[in-house]
Structure formats: structure tokens, C-alpha cells
Amino acid sequence: MEKYYLTTAIDYVNGKPHIGHAYEKILTDIIARHYSLRCDDVFFLTGTDEHGVKIQKTAAAQGITPKELCDINSQAFKDAWKALDVDYTKFIRTTDDYHEAVVQKIFKKLVEQGDIYKHEYEGLYCSGCECFLNPKDLTEDGLCPDHLKKPEVVSEVNYFFRLSKYKDAIIKHIKENPAFIVPAFRANEVLRQLEDIQDISVSRSKSNVSWGVDVLDDPEQVIYVWIDALSNYITAIGYDVDRQSDEFKKYWPVDVHVIGKDILKFHSIYWIGILMALGLPLPKHIFAHGWITIDESKMSKSLGNVISPTSVLESFNLENADAFRYYMATSAPCGRDGNYSDNDFKEKVNAHLANSMGNLLNRTLSMLVKYFDGEIKSEFTVNTDLKKLAVNTIGFVKTRFDNFEIAEAGQEIMALVDAANKYVTDNAPWTLAKEGKMAECGTVLRTVLEIMCMVSSLIYPFCPNIARSMSNQLGYNLSTRLDDIANLDYNILKAGKLIAKEEIKPVFLRLDSEFADKQAKKSEV
Numbered sequence: 284m285e286k287y288y289l290t291t292a293i294d295y296v297n298g299k300p301h302i303g304h305a306y307e308k309i310l311t312d313i314i315a316r317h318y319s320l321r322c323d324d325v326f327f328l329t330g331t332d333e334h335g336v337k338i339q340k341t342a343a344a345q346g347i348t349p350k351e352l353c354d355i356n357s358q359a360f361k362d363a364w365k366a367l368d369v370d371y372t373k374f375i376r377t378t379d380d381y382h383e384a385v386v387q388k389i390f391k392k393l394v395e396q397g398d399i400y401k402h403e404y405e406g407l408y409c410s411g412c413e414c415f416l417n418p419k420d421l422t423e424d425g426l427c428p429d430h431l432k433k434p435e436v437v438s439e440v441n442y443f444f445r446l447s448k449y450k451d452a453i454i455k456h457i458k459e460n461p462a463f464i465v466p467a468f469r470a471n472e473v474l475r476q477l478e479d480i481q482d483i484s485v486s487r488s489k490s491n492v493s494w495g496v497d498v499l500d501d502p503e504q505v506i507y508v509w510i511d512a513l514s515n516y517i518t519a520i521g522y523d524v525d526r527q528s529d530e531f532k533k534y535w536p537v538d539v540h541v542i543g544k545d546i547l548k549f550h551s552i553y554w555i556g557i558l559m560a561l562g563l564p565l566p567k568h569i570f571a572h573g574w575i576t577i578d579e580s581k582m583s584k585s586l587g588n589v590i591s592p593t594s595v596l597e598s599f600n601l602e603n604a605d606a607f608r609y610y611m612a613t614s615a616p617c618g619r620d621g622n623y624s625d626n627d628f629k630e631k632v633n634a635h636l637a638n639s640m641g642n643l644l645n646r647t648l649s650m651l652v653k654y655f656d657g658e659i660k661s662e663f664t665v666n667t668d669l670k671k672l673a674v675n676t677i678g679f680v681k682t683r684f685d686n687f688e689i690a691e692a693g694q695e696i697m698a699l700v701d702a703a704n705k706y707v708t709d710n711a712p713w714t715l716a717k718e719g720k721m722a723e724c725g726t727v728l729r730t731v732l733e734i735m736c737m738v739s740s741l742i743y744p745f746c747p748n749i750a751r752s753m754s755n756q757l758g759y760n761l762s763t764r765l766d767d768i769a770n771l772d773y774n775i776l777k778a779g780k781l782i783a784k785e786e787i788k789p790v791f792l793r794l795d796s797e798f799a800d801k802q803a804k805k806s807e808v
């Protein structure tokens with residue numbers, strides 16, 4: 284594997300980041316960090332989507348210009364990702380000059396080659412979706428099914444993209460590439476949507492939407508948000524219609540677009556049609572994650588249950604985002620909806636990160652100090668059965684990531700931790716020490732510590748701070764490639780002094796309920 288290029292959806296800046304946005308960025312960061320343990324060159328793109336009627340209206344309501352609103356909220360997204368240790372390579376804003384210029388050229392090229400044409404149109408526009416809706420997709424009351432709002436009747440002269448021309452090729456691609464859309468059950472939904480797909484509007488009249496990228500040579504029209512937004516995936520890495528940068532040549536096609544299920548149609552139909560028209564290779568995977576609910580209800584401003592990710596960290600007095608990252612990433616199986624609840628959060632991270640994983644390391648190191656003055660002696664061996672399980676777990680975790688089964692990868696890691704805990708209980712090193720069976724006692728401890736080195740690598744993408752604290756205490760280099768440690772014949776830990784008593788620290792402190800002030804978390808989003 285030479286490079287791995289992955290992207291998130293770019294978030295609308297008409298509001299502040301909430302934990303739904305955070306879920307996606309955390310998942311993507313975890314995938315990026317996992318592949319950084321498998322290849323040298325990972326490029327992780329995220330950013331903000333800053334044009335369109337929603338942003339124009341929100342800015343007007345706040346009495347500021349759209350650009351001012353974009354600047355404030357785009358920064359709020361960056362700040363949130365920093366707090367969550369979302370370590371992107373590049374952050375693109377669709378108001379960036381280079382992006383706007385290339386979007387205009389892409390549009391012009393598609394007009395010139397006949398893929399975009401001008402047409403008088405009347406349709407039902409949902410500003411929540413920023414798209415025209417098909418009347419047959421509305422609810423019985425004529426509302427947008429996602430936003431439960433009545434779409435506006437809009438009559439305009441618009442530019443249209445000849446999507447129908449690419450329909451058969453898109454269907455063929457989806458059918459011939461079963462791993463293209465993840466999870467696979469979503470591919471059937473997309474194929475159904477493709478059955479009656481029509482050409483799509485790709486511009487709006489300036490009289491209705493002024494906040495957008497101008498169509499070159501037609502000042503009455505602005506480029507409609509989706510063609511502008513989707514192009515970010517190629518403009519960010521230096522695509523231009525007449526010249527492709529070395530970076531673009533290196534990273535495109537993208538390995539995975541990570542997006543929410545609500546925008547799968549735009550990515551697996553519209554974007555694919557645009558790429559086909561531009562003659563560019565197609566993404567390898569589109570991973571549509573599910574949605575996060577709060578206490579089993581849909582997050583919404585009207586219910587007042589919109590939670591900002593940083594307020595979770597603050598209200599639980601968390602030093603870093605590891606626990607929240609772990610909880611979010613393991614909240615739902617691949618592509619399914621997940622849920623956030625304060626109690627569940629507390630219980631899960633206390634059980635998994637503090638009790639199972641943290642305590643195991645802490646008490647094993649403490650026994651090594653107590654019985655052997657912190658030294659691994661050369662006569663201590665490593666239990667082959669447990670080592671084999673750990674080596675196999677690395678293989679399972681890699682496969683899970685290749686299938687974008689992030690929560691399932693977390694379960695594999697915890698299953699290894701549980702097996703190591705059981706090994707300690709079954710072999711009771713404290714009894715072995717009492718009985719004077721010191722070599723056997725040392726073998727149990729060395730085995731567990733060897734496994735904990737592997738666990739620190741595996742858990743690193745989810746919990747980078749905890750992993751660092753674990754690996755520091757183990758004297759283990761966290762940048763070691765997964766393939767190098769997935770080796771039965773190779774012992775990571777060498778004989779010699781490992782740790783002194785005062786260097787042993789808990790890697791994760793249990794969340795204390797007194798810190799949890801539920802109300803404090805309901806922030807204005």
C-alpha cells in the first residue's frame with residue numbers, strides 16, 4: 284500500500300459543530316491513523332461547505348455578511364477538531380480562492396463539452412437539502428422527508444448536468460464493484476434511486492441565491508452548492524482542468540469518501556457522473572455511516588438536544604478526547620445508526636478503557652516492579668497461545684478496517700484485552716510468586732506486557748493519548764508498523780529493566796459521575 288487518501292463530508296457553516304459532525308470526523312481520523320500504521324503516506328482531507336441559500340439566510344438573520352458567518356463557524360469546526368485530536372492533513376473551505384477558480388473552470392469545461400446545458404425549470408426546492416426534490420419522494424403532507432419542511436416552488440432558468448447520460452455506466456459500476464458502496468445494503472437503495480434519475484440542476488439564479496460561485500460568462504447564475512462542494516475532493520489536492528498537480532496524480536483516486544447516509548445519493552450518483560464527465564478515475568470506496576441520536580431521539584434544535592462535542596469533554600472534565608472518540612466510534616456497527624447517552628458513555632468507557640485495558644496494564648507493571656524490580660529477565664518466555672491470538676487479532680483488525688467496520692475493529696481489540704485479563708486470572712501470577720515459581724510468574728507478566736504493546740498500537744487510532752501513555756510505560760515505539768509486530772517469532776520487549784515504581788501511571792481515570800452535569804452540555808449549536 285503506497286498511499287491512502289481519505290475525505291470527510293465538508294460541513295455546512297450555518298451552525299456550529301455538533302456530535303453528529305464529530306462522529307464522522309472521528310471515524311475518519313481513526314481510519315487515517317490506522318492506515319498510518321500500515322503505509323507512509325496518508326492524506327486526510329476535511330473542511331467546510333460555505334455557499335448556498337442556507338448560509339445566506341442565516342447570515343442575514345444574524346445581521347452579518349455570509350463571509351463573516353463562514354469565517355466564524357469554519358473556525359469553530361477547526362477548533363472542535365483540534366479538541367478531538369482530529370488530525371487532518373488539509374482543511375479546505377469552499378470560499379478558498381483556488382477552489383472557486385477551479386470550480387468555475389470545471390463548470391465551463393462541462394458546458395463546452397455539452398454535459399451542462401441551460402433549461403427553464405420549475406421544481407420543489409428544499410433549502411435543508413440544498414436540492415430540488417422529486418414530488419414522489421415527499422411525505423404524504425408534501426414535506427421533505429429529511430427536514431420535514433415544505434419545499435419552495437422555484438421557477439428558474441438553470442443550468443443542468445446531463446446525469447441521465449451516465450446513468451447506465453453508474454449502474455454498471457455499482458453492480459460490478461460490490462465494495463464500492465459500504466455497507467453493501469446501501470448499494471441497493473442507490474440502485475433503486477438510479478432507476479428514475481434525471482438530469483440535475485447545477486446552478487441557481489442570482490436573484491434567488493447570491494452567495495455562491497459565479498458561472499463564468501453568465502453573471503446571472505451561481506454554481507449550485509453540490510457541484511461546488513463535491514469538487515473539493517479534487518481541488519484540494521491540486522486538480523485543474525488543464526493541469527494536474529503531482530499531488531493530484533499521487534493521491535487520486537481517493538481511497539474512501541466517508542459521509543453520512545443522508546448524502547450518499549450525491550456521492551454515489553451525482554459525483555460519479557461528474558467524475559465520468561471529467562474523465563477521471565472513480566473513488567475506490569464510499570462509506571456511508573449511520574446517524575447519531577441523543578438518548579434515542581433525533582438531534583434537533585427544536586428539541587433542544589443538540590450537543591456540541593467539546594461540551595461533552597468539558598462536562599466530564601476530560602483531559603483529552605480519547606474516551607469520547609472511543610465511545611463514538613464504537614457506538615454503532617458499520618453503517619448503522621448510533622446513540623449518545625451520558626450514562627452509557629460513562630459506563631462503557633469506565634468498563635473498557637479504565638477497568639479492562641487500563642487496569643490490566645497497571646497491575647501487570649505493578650507486579651513486575653513488586654516481584655522483579657521492574658525488570659524483564661531473559662528466562663521469562665512468552666505464552667504462544669496468547670501471542671498467536673494477538674497476531675491473529677492484528678489480522679482481524681486490519682480486515683475490519685479494510686471493510687470500514689470501525690466499531691467491530693474496536694470489539695476485536697477489546698476481545699484481545701479480555702483474553703489477556705482471563706489469562707492473568709487463570710494463571711494468578713501473585714500465587715505463582717507466593718509459591719516461589721518466579722520464572723512462571725515472570726512469563727505471565729512478560730506475555731501480558733508483550734500483548735499490551737500490540738494493544739497500544741491497535742488502540743492508538745481510537746485513543747491516541749492513552750496509547751501514548753501505554754507505550755511510554757512499555758518503552759515501546761508507537762510508530763512501529765502493524766505488519767512488523769504481527770509476527771509470532773518476534774518478541775517486542777527485550778530482557779532488561781522496563782520500569783520503576785514511580786513511572787507507573789494509570790492510563791485512563793474512571794469518569795466520576797459528579798463531573799457529569801448534563802445541563803452544561805446543552806449548548807447553543
Ligand code: MSP
Nearest residue numbers: 292293294295303304332512513542543573574575
Ligand atoms: N455540506 C454537505 C456535505 C457536502 S460533502 C461534499 C452537508 N453538510 S452537513 O453539515 O449537513 O453534514 C455534514 C456531515 O455530517 C454529513 O456527512 C452528515 O451526514 C453528517 N451528519 C450530520 N448530522 C449527523 C448526525 N446526527 N449523525 C451523524 N452524522 C451526521 O451535508
